[in-house]
Amino acid sequence: MGLRDILRAAATLAALVTLGFSFVGVKMNDPPEQSRSPLTGFPTWHGTIPNEDKEVNYAFVLAALLFTVGASYLSHRATKSPSRSLTGFVTLSTGNEESSVQVNELIQYYIDATTISVVGYIFFDVGKIWAVVGVLHNLLEVALLLTFLQGGRVTKVSFGLYLFVYVCLVILFSVYLDWPKDAIFFRWQGLCSDFGLVIMFVRIFISTKKQLEAFGNRDLHDEELARAQSVVERLAQEQERSGSIDALAIHHPKAGDRIAHTAGPSSATVAVNSPLDYLQSGLKKFVALPPTPPQSHQPKDRSPESTPRSQHQAHFDGETVHVLVGDDSANVDANDCTRPVVRTLSKDKSIWGVEWYNPNQLLILIAASVFHLVGNVLVTIWPRSMYALAAFQFSYGVVFPLYAYYLYVDNHALRQTKVYLPQFTKVKTFTVICLTFIGATLTIRLALYFSTRPASGSVF
Template identity: 25%
Template sequence: MSFRSWLAIAVISLVLVCLLLSFPREFDVPEQARSRWTGYLAWHPEIIDFDQQKGDAFTLLSITLMGVLGYLCIKWTCKTNLSPKYVSCFYKNGVSIPTTLFNQLISMYIFMTFIAAIAYFVLDVGKVWAVWGLLHNMLEIAILLVLHNNGKIKSNWFFVWMGLYMLVTSVFGTWLDWPNDGIYFKIQGLCTDWAFWLQFTRIYLTTRKNLGSDTSAQIPFNTSPPVANDSNNEFYPRIVEHPQQLLLLVLGSFIHVIGNIANSVWISSAVAFYIFQLSYCTTFPLLAFYIYLDTHCTGINGHKRIYLPDTSRGKVVIVTLCAFVLAFATMRIAFFVPPS
């Protein structure tokens, strides 16, 4: 690693250590709320001025959107007869890898979050819900690992890391007592959420930098004229400039982070809860729209090339530490915010 990488790692590590040391050793622990359906203790206190009807409406809206869009995305990405002209490719070091696996994981991510949201509606967030909540975070880890491995699964270690993540997170989430169990689960989730946004942002910037002003990277939509009695022909807008469609991933992951920040910092606020649910209603349609574009659009001259960022050891450590700093900073801010 270069001197600059070592210096960056040292500085970010110092910031992380200072953050950890700044957490109060003693603090007022709020009383846990209970699930209205099961009576299980939840990982949050009673929400002040909470309108149950509004909360259910937002929750059911997000569940409906994720269920429908998750199904459609899985259908789009698992088509065996998908034309090669619609397939994007990750490009790094002269090697192109189709984005097929990445798109399938994004689709599964949407659908698994749909399952986790149903479990939340029935159980509320807590130890029992975490069994399903892990599915959401597990797919985020899987997507990050695939991006790190240039768009593919290189070895069986992928499944080992996934299994270890599920085992460790499940054990700690179950074994720890309130509020440490909820804090632990929230922090590990924020780490993956921030890493998600950081990686998607790096991919967009790297692709834009490498493509430069290459106008051949434009993506036309299907514009074939409609044919009578042919249900496969539809009207679409004409073009989207590549790599602008990647901004859907950046924006979606950022909105997801904002929703989680609101729900983490203002844990007993009804408004924060509504923002959290609305973030899901926005994030996953954006991800689904990206999947739609990537499976229904073709480049004018060849494949849509997506350049992956540097995955050297130094860069990976820096990005990981940044995700940890941002996650712990989010939780640290929560200790400054009094109950609503």
């Protein structure tokens, strides 16, 4: 726990408290008259929309439904029969690595729950009854956040308890609060999870990019390199079990030892000045050598030229890097086994292809969460604008096909990929929670501000 982290947490808490005081004096004694659901006749969580074109509105709703249903179908197809090894979520503080199976399942359920909420909207419109269905959408967002906090896999019994309490509280407050407090509360808690997903995906992207770049940075602090040592040893064991390369003897040489590497016909000798140098060499091997899938597990009808692959080779700020690769028939021993050799690659070379570079596949998740957040923010601040409502509904046609596309990429279009989760210390987690509250609360505050202006109408 550093002083900088504590100061950031204090600053975000102070900003949240200050924002809370801005609600003092806001009056909601004269809320607008609620519209009625055209099918059920129950009150909704919005007033009448001036110059509303119901035909256009229903067209956008139907488009959102078709896109979410299509995304749900494609997500099930993408995760049903993976054609490659899945992404591994690595926790650097412990060295644990979890497959992305559970995260992918939650994303798939997230798309399904959103489809259900859209169907509920068609029947009930947004209101107290719809909240019982719509909360499933937010529930899966919270489940994704908790899963990432636990290292990419549910590891604690409290996971289910948190979700149960969350659902109960949201339904109770949404049902028993009076208009418009019920609508404001439901919108606020949904925005919290929306902001939380954006922050989480951005942090994971930055953490992964930083770690991949740090593997070749000799100026990195010893502590940061040491955190990844257990990951290196774990991968070496995986490589030995998979048979992709010969067993690697892991030892910690003393200062002054020298390690010989074979580079084609010639050999090079690299001085090891400290265990840190050896560890750095191991880290480069970790990035460069994911286990090669057996031939029987290769995708059918898929040529190497047409399959995007992730960059798991050395790419370290222009530095020339030694990587282990399987050589051709020129390096076959007496037992007809291919020997691993060390080759030198420049920063512009790639042994896996150039179409997909780790962690660029995470940009799909960032784009999806940002589009969804923007749509929700617009319809919250300007709920009586047909343009904002259309943007919100149209966003569903972009967001959830993007999530389905990520599942396809993760299951079919990449080699095995390592994603490095950021540090989830108590102070940093508290700071992120405050940031999500600030984003959601600021959006509601802006909505209340514009609702007091005659040309803007009400919040909902």
